[in-house]
Amino acid sequence: MSQRDLAIRAEGLVKHFKDVKAVDGVDLEVPAGTVYGVLGPNGAGKTTTVRMLATLLRPDAGNATVFGRDLIADAASVRSQVSLTGQYASLDEDLTGFENLVLLSRLYGYTKPAARDRAGDLLAAFGLSQAAGKQVKSYSGGMRRRLDIAASIIVTPKLLFLDEPTTGLDPRSRNQVWDVVRTIVGEGTTVLLTTQYLEEADQLASRIAVIDTGKVIAEGTPGQLKSSVGAGSIRVRLHHADQREHAQRVLGEALSGEVVLDDDPVSLTARLAPGQDTAAQGSHVLGELARAGILVDDFSLGQPSLDEVFLALTNRTDVVNTGA
Amino acid sequence: MTVTHTDTKSDVDAPAPVEKEHLRRLLATGERPAAPSAFASARAFAWRSMLKIKHVPEQLGDILIFPIMMLLMFTYLFGGAIAGGTTAYLQFLLPGIMVMSIVMTTIYTGMSVNIDINKGVSDRFRTLPIWRAAPMVGYLLADMFRYAAAGAVMFGTGLIMGYRPDGGAVGVLLGVALLLVFCFAFSWVWTWLGLITRSEKTVMSISMSVMFPLTFLSNIMVDPATMPGWLQPVVKNTPISQLVDGVRGLFDGNVDSGSVLTTLIWSAGFIAVFGFLTIRAYNRK
Numbered sequence: 001m002s003q004r005d006l007a008i009r010a011e012g013l014v015k016h017f018k019d020v021k022a023v024d025g026v027d028l029e030v031p032a033g034t035v036y037g038v039l040g041p042n043g044a045g046k047t048t049t050v051r052m053l054a055t056l057l058r059p060d061a062g063n064a065t066v067f068g069r070d071l072i073a074d075a076a077s078v079r080s081q082v083s084l085t086g087q088y089a090s091l092d093e094d095l096t097g098f099e100n101l102v103l104l105s106r107l108y109g110y111t112k113p114a115a116r117d118r119a120g121d122l123l124a125a126f127g128l129s130q131a132a133g134k135q136v137k138s139y140s141g142g143m144r145r146r147l148d149i150a151a152s153i154i155v156t157p158k159l160l161f162l163d164e165p166t167t168g169l170d171p172r173s174r175n176q177v178w179d180v181v182r183t184i185v186g187e188g189t190t191v192l193l194t195t196q197y198l199e200e201a202d203q204l205a206s207r208i209a210v211i212d213t214g215k216v217i218a219e220g221t222p223g224q225l226k227s228s229v230g231a232g233s234i235r236v237r238l239h240h241a242d243q244r245e246h247a248q249r250v251l252g253e254a255l256s257g258e259v260v261l262d263d264d265p266v267s268l269t270a271r272l273a274p275g276q277d278t279a280a281q282g283s284h285v286l287g288e289l290a291r292a293g294i295l296v297d298d299f300s301l302g303q304p305s306l307d308e309v310f311l312a313l314t315n316r317t318d319v320v321n322t323g324a
Numbered sequence: 325m326t327v328t329h330t331d332t333k334s335d336v337d338a339p340a341p342v343e344k345e346h347l348r349r350l351l352a353t354g355e356r357p358a359a360p361s362a363f364a365s366a367r368a369f370a371w372r373s374m375l376k377i378k379h380v381p382e383q384l385g386d387i388l389i390f391p392i393m394m395l396l397m398f399t400y401l402f403g404g405a406i407a408g409g410t411t412a413y414l415q416f417l418l419p420g421i422m423v424m425s426i427v428m429t430t431i432y433t434g435m436s437v438n439i440d441i442n443k444g445v446s447d448r449f450r451t452l453p454i455w456r457a458a459p460m461v462g463y464l465l466a467d468m469f470r471y472a473a474a475g476a477v478m479f480g481t482g483l484i485m486g487y488r489p490d491g492g493a494v495g496v497l498l499g500v501a502l503l504l505v506f507c508f509a510f511s512w513v514w515t516w517l518g519l520i521t522r523s524e525k526t527v528m529s530i531s532m533s534v535m536f537p538l539t540f541l542s543n544i545m546v547d548p549a550t551m552p553g554w555l556q557p558v559v560k561n562t563p564i565s566q567l568v569d570g571v572r573g574l575f576d577g578n579v580d581s582g583s584v585l586t587t588l589i590w591s592a593g594f595i596a597v598f599g600f601l602t603i604r605a606y607n608r609k
Contacts, residue, residue: 054451056450082451084451088443088444090444092372093443093445094376099372103368103372104448106360106368106371107458108359109358109359109364121346121350125346125350126343127342129340146342155355155357156350156353176341180342183351184351187351187352189351
C-alpha cells in the first residue's frame with residue numbers, strides 16, 4: 001500500500017510510564033477512508049497508543065506519520081487533521097452543551113454568529129436540541145458521548161480517534177453511536193476506534209489490530225481474525241429434556257466436533273472447528289435436528305468471545321515464539 | 325441495578341434520535357475556517373471562564389466575601405495594638421490587605437488548570453490547532469476581572485470604614501493596575517504547579533505553604549522596622565513587600581518609584597520563567 005493511501009503509519013511506538021511499558025513497539029498501518037479497530041482488554045495500551053497518535057503524548061521511541069506528516073516534527077499540522085473523542089468525555093461539565101460547542105467552534109476559528117449556527121446545527125443533528133441549555137454535568141452517559149462526538153466534527157476531521165466510544169452505554173445508545181460512526185466514515189473521514197468488544201470491532205471495522213500488553217498480537221480483517229481463532233459455537237435449547245442425548249449424537253455427527261451438555265438440563269453447546277462457517281453450519285444443524293424429530297425452543301450462533309480470541313491468540317504467539 | 329430499571333430510565337431521558345441526513349450534510353460542508361489568532365483563542369477561553377462564574381456563582385463568594393472579612397478582622401483586631409487606633413491602622417493596612425487577599429486568590433487559577441487536566445477537557449484543547457498558552461492566558465484574563473471586582477469591593481468597604489487615599493482616584497487606579505499586573509505574572513507559578521502536580525489538593529497545599537510565609541513575613545500588617553534586625557532585609561525585599569510598597573505609595577500619593585520598578589521587574593521575571601515552564605509542562609503532559 002502506498003504512503004498516500006495511509007491515514008496512519010506507525011512503526012515501533014513505545015511509551016513507558018515509570019517502569020511500566022504501556023506500549024511496547026506498536027506498528028500500525030491504517031488505510032485512509034476506513035474504520036480501523038484496535039481491540040484489546042483494559043490496560044492493553046490502546047488509550048496510550050491513541051494519545052500518542054493524537055499528539056497528546058510524546059512517544060519514547062518509534063515514529064509515526066498521519067497523512068504523511070510526522071507526528072513529532074510536524075505536530076501542529078497533524079493537529080489540524082485529527083480530532084479525538086477520549087474515553088472520558090472531554091467537555092466542560094459546568095458549561096451547557098450549546099456553550100461547549102460554541103466555545104470549541106470559536107477555537108476552530110468560526111466567527112461568533114457562525115459558531116452559534118454550527119453549534120445549533122450539530123446539537124439538532126445529534127438529537128440534543130432539548131438539552132442544549134442544560135449543563136453537561138446533568139447529561140446521561142449516552143448524551144455526553146454524542147456531544148463529545150459532535151465536538152469532534154465541528155470541523156470535519158480527516159482522521160477521528162474514538163477511544164472506547166460505547167463502553168458503559170446502554171444498547172440503544174450504543175447502536176446510535178454505531179450509526180454515527182458509519183455516517184462519519186461514509187463521508188470520507190478515517191476512523192480509528194478502540195474497543196474491548198469483538199462484536200463492536202466486527203460491526204464497524206474493516207481491519208482490526210488486536211493488542212495486548214502493549215504489543216500488536218494479530219492484525220487483519222474481522223473475518224480473517226475470527227477464522228484464525230476458529231471456535232464459534234452453536235447453542236441449542238430443547239423442548240424436551242429427554243431428547244438431549246439424542247440431540248448430542250445428531251450434533252456430533254453433523255459437525256464432527258465436540259458437543260457439551262450445559263448445566264441447564266435442556267441445553268447443549270457445540271463448538272465449531274476453526275475455519276467452519278458459523279452461518280452455514282447453523283442452517284445445516286437445524287435441518288438435521290428437524291429430520292431427527294427433535295423439538296427446539298431456542299437456537300443461537302455464538303461468535304468467539306474476546307476472551308476466546310485472546311486465549312487463542314496469546315497461545316498462538318507462544319507457539320510461534322517457541323518455534324523460532 | 326436491573327436491566328429493566330436501566331431501560332425504563334433511558335426511555336424517560338432518551339434524547340431524540342440522531343438525524344443521519346442532517347449529520348451527513350454537516351459533515352459534507354467541509355468548511356475549515358482559518359485558525360483563530362492567539363488573542364482570539366485566549367479571549368474564547370476567557371469567555372469560558374466568565375460562563376463558569378455565571379453557572380457556578382458560588383466561586384465569586386470566595387473572592388468577594390473573604391477580602392471583606394480580612395479587612396474587618398485585621399483592622400479591628402490589630403488596630404489598637406499596632407497603631408493605637410483603628411482609623412490610623414486602616415490607613416496603613418488597606419493597600420497591604422488588598423494585595424494579600426487578591427494575591428492569595430491567584431492560587432485558584434492553578435487549581436482550575438489542574439481540574440481541567442484531571443477531567444479530560446484539556447485533552448480536547450490540546451488537540452486543537454491553537455496557540456498553546458491560550459487556555460492559561462484565557463483563565464488569567466477572566467481572573468483580572470475577578471481581581472478588579474475584589475479590589476473594588478475592598479476599596480468600597482475601606483471607604484465606608486473611614487479610609488481616605490491621599491493619592492486620589494488616579495493613584496488608586498494606578499495602584500490597582502500595578503497589583504493586577506503582578507497577579508497576572510505571579511499566576512504563572514500556579515499554572516505550572518497545576519500542570520505538574522497530581523491533584524488540585526496538592527496545588528492547594530503547596531501554594532498555601534508558599535503564600536502564608538510570603539504574605540505574613542511582609543510589610544502588609546506591620547512595619548518591618550519592628551522586626552529583628554536579621555529578618556528585616558529578607559522581609560523588605562520579597563516581591564510581595566515590594567509590591568505592597570508600590571501600591572501603598574500610589575494609594576498614599578507618595579510614589580515609591582523604586583518599588584514600582586522592582587515589582588515590574590519581578591513580574592517580567594515570573595512571566596519569563598514560569599510562563600516558559602508552564603508551556604513546556606503543557607506540551608509534555
